[in-house]
Amino acid sequence: MRVIRAGIDTYQQPVVYMHRDCEICRSEGFVAMTRVQMQLGHRTLIATLNVVVGDMVAVDEVALSEAAWNALAPEPGVLASFRHPEPAASVGALRAKVFGERLDESQYLALMQDAVASRLSDLELAAFVAASAGERMDQGEATALTRAMLAVGQRLDWGEGLVLDKHCVGGLPGNRTTPIVVAIIAALGYRIPKTSSRAITSPAGTADTMEVMAPVALDLPAMRRVVEREGGCIVWGGNVRLSPADDIMIRIQRPLDFDSDGQLVASVLSKKIAAGSTHVLIDMPVGPTAKVRSEVAGAHLATRLGGTASAFGLELDVYRSDGRQPVGVGIGPALEALDVLKVLRNDADAPADLRERSVALAGALLEMVPGNAAGTGASRANEVLDSGRALAKFLAICEAQGGFREPPHAEFTADVTAGVSGRIAAIDNRRLARIAKLAGAPGSPAAGLATALRIGHVVQRGQPLFAVHAQSRGELAYALEYAATAAPFAVEEVA
Template sequence: MNSDADRIKLRVIRAGIDTYQQPVVYMHRDCEVCRSEGFAALTRVSMRIDHRELIATLNVVVSDLLPHDAVALSEAAWNAIQPEPDAMATFHHPEPPRSAGALRAKVFGQRLEESDYLALMQDTVQQRLSDIELAAFVTACAGERLDHGETTALTRAMIAVGDRLDWGEGPVLDKHCVGGLPGNRTTPIIVAIVAALGYRIPKTSSRAITSPAGTADTMEVMAPVELGLAAMRRVVEREGGCVVWGGNVRLSPADDVLIRVERPLDFDSDGQLVASILSKKVAAGSNHVLIDMPVGPTAKVRSAAAADSLTGRLAGTAAALGLRIAVNRTDGRQPVGYGIGPALEAMDVLKVLRGDADAPADLRERAIALTGELLDLVPGNVIGRGQALAEQTLVSGRAFAKFMAICNAQGGFTEPQPARFRADVSSQRGGVVVAIDNRRLAKVAKLAGAPVSPAAGLVSRLRIGDRVNAGEPVFSVHAQSKGELEYALDYARSCAIFDLQDIGS
């Protein structure tokens, strides 16, 4: 084998291409490295710059866009290896991943041990597994193919390959929503109430991948969320709580990679969902966790049977990890709050915290109920008293004051701004709302530009049981461009989002 000194070197340039979290390198098909190493499109390659190594996927350029003596790096690859100006790189075939045997065994239906999952997660975070291999792993674990023991093993492995926070003695609280419900943005309100009461709640949240807004997207409209571990710790030590983007603190980096593969596949796997949720809670140093589980026909958890199965798996894995959790099943039949989209959801959050008369009642009530359940988990607290304490803290203004303090500690508060363009969507007939399709409603918000355009989305106040007349507006679409507005309106007018029953029938 040739040493790096003997290998052909390519000068490193930045491609300026976003490949999300997947490191990709681009070479011309006629460059000496491609020919001498026998590289082809989608080959996994090991790139070295000095003593730094990165495993990446090769894309081959066939035009003259890229010189033969250069390699171009995607944004993910560039940020991972951070080359100096005029850097030169060498390339070779990487060693086979150590977890290849375990991956193959799982694909063929075998049960894996904790050491197997650790090897798989180590190779995952070190980019030694391609997206094709990761997709095979995700598929092999889908459905009910992970038993309780394997779920716990996978969770432990995810924790082991990331950073982990330690807040010392005492309760450290957290809350997580299983998801699938537009506008269900209770987290910033819960964090503000809990921190105002003197508890620690270091909340790491995700960005949207397939939804119109994640909690991190909504919070980012009001305050910076891309904090590192040290900055996150300073905020929590100063104010008791935070709401930051989990992808920047690497508390469960393997989960971030798996989510990238899982979401386009749209597989439902209780085992991986439990590992995803609980690995991040343990890594964040939390020991008392409330799980919000919306259940409804167009939510992520669609039936009572599915909720029972997921609850049992969450409880069993949490017990094995030493976590105290409670699972609160909530109404997943319809959206929560008025706004769907980062800025519009942020406006709802602020209305609740400020106590505005036009604040969405369902968001306020749900946030108070969930906070009460979380407070009831704390040792020494009287069970059933948490909800009253949460409401008192919100009504008094202490929660809003704490929220503003957290925003300032994270880098400063910004008032959400409305979108440039908006238009109403009217009902084509009259009736009583008997069902709402959450997924189609979310799609309208995404077509309007959310979450890429934070101000985009929609506002809907219609709920199950409400009466609507023909020609009456049922929601308004908000967008930053006329093109996106029309695109969302075309879709909204072509599908049935609200199931109406004739009045009197």
């Protein structure tokens, strides 16, 4: 079968498109959604079959989805052969987990090996996620899974010395402390090689925000050069692919969203250990619309993180923060970048909450370093910010990543005003995020919304609650229409 490119993005799932009347479908008894093993020179790939009944491919052609195309990187005109894949070796382990057994390290290793080789289907991975939900994956298993995820990925070695990192579990709109923390820590001479994600369901990921200020799609050698020169970086993890097993698990876990401390621990720590980190601070926002919803749940998760970290000799602290409302003014890549730059530049209108959080996190991370006295971290962080050294370091990192640029401003903006006077009793983070997405974020980097209002603030009827930013009139109207009914701010009339 002649290989062509389908030009269809099915995210990470490899899909092949064959004609219903092709020889191979007939002889192998392949039907739609069969899993097939493709051989292309020395490379093999297991993919899901979609059967073409129209004219997208000829009977002697096979078209590959982007994930399959990128995995195999075929030469023009190359031929592929197909067969039924052998059952994955880890199917027994999967079955055991589904039936309630505890798995050992070799079983988790088999599962992760098959996951990265795409020998396990998405249905099987979903079954694994469900079977590991809640308390069904204990501390020892989380450690075993972490080890397995590490074994099937890469592991960075930075040589001598400390490697610091910070990580936030569960997003809060506008909580864009990472660029500031990295700038502070690197300005103080520590190594902090930070990889971040793009938005999947949120209006901006740290990588999206950083990208409006500098290139982020660096590969591993480029990332290493930046860190060797400047001590820190803020790059998109997608091109670095330190933990391919985690990338796959996240693809399945995110839409299912079954809480599991065990899976979260393995996901976070496998990436940190793979990045060569020695000291990690976890930012854990706690609030009713945040990922961690109560102090009890937070304490439990912190214990689990600490337990597995210490099994790998990784120093880990947890910083529990307010997860009830957004941080900073902007929500959306460019608007958040503006907040970051204002803090770094010590602008008069820099959002105080974003600065405070960044200083607290940088301070806590500094105090994890052996020899640094307790209670000195925040003041050192403030000093570095005030002196402009953090800004200088941030700009140097941007230059090393490919060049600093100012964030763009949106072409259209409109205010949404309060319908009644009163006190803001609650803020729905998810509705704010949705408005920013409807306005075009993160696809249009300048889109999103801006608000400085917080719980407890008193507003007057007709006063702006937030401003919507968009790059087209249509998207602006779209966001405003939803905003009119969604009421992300709950305003209590004051008696």
